[in-house]
Amino acid sequence: MLDTADTTSAQPTARAGSSRAGAANMERILDAALALFARYGLRGTRVEQIAAAAGLSKTNLLYYVGSKDALYRAVLSRTLMMWLAPLRELDAAVDPEQALSDYIIRKLEASRDHPDASRLWAMEIMQGAQLVSTILETELAELVTRTVAVLERWMDQGALVRMEPRHLLFMIWATTQHYADFAVQIRTLTGSGLDDEAFFAQSCEAVTGTILRGVLMRSPG
Numbered sequence: 001m002l003d004t005a006d007t008t009s010a011q012p013t014a015r016a017g018s019s020r021a022g023a024a025n026m027e028r029i030l031d032a033a034l035a036l037f038a039r040y041g042l043r044g045t046r047v048e049q050i051a052a053a054a055g056l057s058k059t060n061l062l063y064y065v066g067s068k069d070a071l072y073r074a075v076l077s078r079t080l081m082m083w084l085a086p087l088r089e090l091d092a093a094v095d096p097e098q099a100l101s102d103y104i105i106r107k108l109e110a111s112r113d114h115p116d117a118s119r120l121w122a123m124e125i126m127q128g129a130q131l132v133s134t135i136l137e138t139e140l141a142e143l144v145t146r147t148v149a150v151l152e153r154w155m156d157q158g159a160l161v162r163m164e165p166r167h168l169l170f171m172i173w174a175t176t177q178h179y180a181d182f183a184v185q186i187r188t189l190t191g192s193g194l195d196d197e198a199f200f201a202q203s204c205e206a207v208t209g210t211i212l213r214g215v216l217m218r219s220p221g
Helices: 020-044 047-054 058-065 068-088 094-112 115-126 134-158 166-179 183-190 197-215
Strands: none
Touching: 020 047, 020 058, 020 068, 020 115, 047 058, 047 068, 047 197, 058 068, 068 094, 068 115, 068 134, 094 115, 094 166, 094 197, 115 166, 134 166, 166 197
């Protein structure tokens, strides 16, 4: 049942970062909320559940976050910021094979280390992204525009096959996040997952090799 008492549009309060203890509490709240939101969704998760998982009272938790909606947005925003960090590092001055390989591996590392974050983001997007539309239209859109310029420069230099750059990004996102979003299916079919070191290495080699072979320009002969 939806907990209507705590779904206002307030944002997480600045009090959370006023001390080391406050910052640690906020991270614990975000981690607990992520696990529950990824499992039950926004409507299926109650503030009391999050508070219990974080080891806080409901009153204490709301002191830090203000509302359940605000906490949900904060969890999704943290996820996006984590994903955008390696994308920001793509630099046209760097060798594209190395840069794209590093980016793909970091995306697979995110799927390995933060699978709940990927699943929650996918759930939100499939439901229309109503609570994160502003984030999509600002931070993500601006960085994608910058990244498109980097990819187009590599294409102009003859280092990458000419294609619509956004489709390359979509392909990387879809492939790498598949390992988190469909982890149960992957484990059923292969008997393993990204938490297994050998399987992770195999996945990195397969994904980077397949994508790079399709987009890198090769010298004849």
